[in-house]
Amino acid sequence: MTRFTVIKLIPESPLSLKGEERGALQEVLKIYLQREGRIEEFPIIPSTSLKGALRGIAEILGRSMRTDGDPRRKLMASHRREGNRIVHDVSQVDELLKHIGPEERKLLDRVRSNEERKSYIEYLSCPICRLFGSPGIASKVRVSDAIPVVRPAFHYITRTSIDRKTMKVKEDRLFTEEIVLGSEFRFVIVVDDLDYLEEELFNKLMAYLEEEGLQLGGGKSIGRGVMKVCIGQWETR
Numbered sequence: 001m002t003r004f005t006v007i008k009l010i011p012e013s014p015l016s017l018k019g020e021e022r023g024a025l026q027e028v029l030k031i032y033l034q035r036e037g038r039i040e041e042f043p044i045i046p047s048t049s050l051k052g053a054l055r056g057i058a059e060i061l062g063r064s065m066r067t068d069g070d071p072r073r074k075l076m077a078s079h080r081r082e083g084n085r086i087v088h089d090v091s092q093v094d095e096l097l098k099h100i101g102p103e104e105r106k107l108l109d110r111v112r113s114n115e116e117r118k119s120y121i122e123y124l125s126c127p128i129c130r131l132f133g134s135p136g137i138a139s140k141v142r143v144s145d146a147i148p149v150v151r152p153a154f155h156y157i158t159r160t161s162i163d164r165k166t167m168k169v170k171e172d173r174l175f176t177e178e179i180v181l182g183s184e185f186r187f188v189i190v191v192d193d194l195d196y197l198e199e200e201l202f203n204k205l206m207a208y209l210e211e212e213g214l215q216l217g218g219g220k221s222i223g224r225g226v227m228k229v230c231i232g233q234w235e236t237r
């Protein structure tokens with residue numbers, strides 16, 4: 001079953017979307033769209049930033065879900081990053097194998113090295129890794145870019161930049177940044193064939209977004225990019 005989720009993002013603070021940098025001018029990432037016969041520039045929130053934000057939240061939610069002694073739940077609770085790698089603590093590899101489908105077992109049988117086989121079993125069994133992808137495994141979650149429903153206002157603001165070492169304002173480093181105000185963005189999340197545990201995590205993620213919203217783009221520490229989130233869903237077979 002394929003599940004489509006349409007997500008509405010309503011900006012509650014100015015949005016800083018890094019696009020092209022031209023010297024001291026930072027422009028918003030834009031695309032051209034035809035609306036009512038006219039071609040206009042629209043800001044865009046790229047799918048990679050959206051997916052990255054969702055993944056970050058899912059990792060925290062997945063690690064904090066109850067485990068009830070279940071091997072896959074325990075595996076998910078141990079999911080973490082070490083540098084560029086994703087690692088888990090696994091003890092019951094045989095138990096995990098029971099949940100792996102016949103197609104994937106065929107591939108698994110071809111993996112020779114024991115270490116690689118163990119990682120592959122972890123990635124196939126962990127709901128966070130299945131939803132958002134891991135080395136050698138495609139992500140079950142696909143995310144589109146977010147595009148505004150109506151063209152928002154663009155605004156330029158000039159700021160100083162702070163030297164991170166001395167925490168002083170760099171006199172010669174004034175820069176102008178383009179920001180986006182208002183409008184409503186929409187994007188789509190498509191997920192295929194989730195099992196019960198992946199679905200539980202996905203539903204938790206959606207509930208979290210509706211409750212807490214999402215913060216996107218640059219300048220998070222100064223309150224930029226706060227979004228209210230509204231969710232609509234439908235399913236096809």
Ligand SMILES: [Zn+2]
Nearest residue numbers: 079126128129
């Ligand atoms: Zn994982």
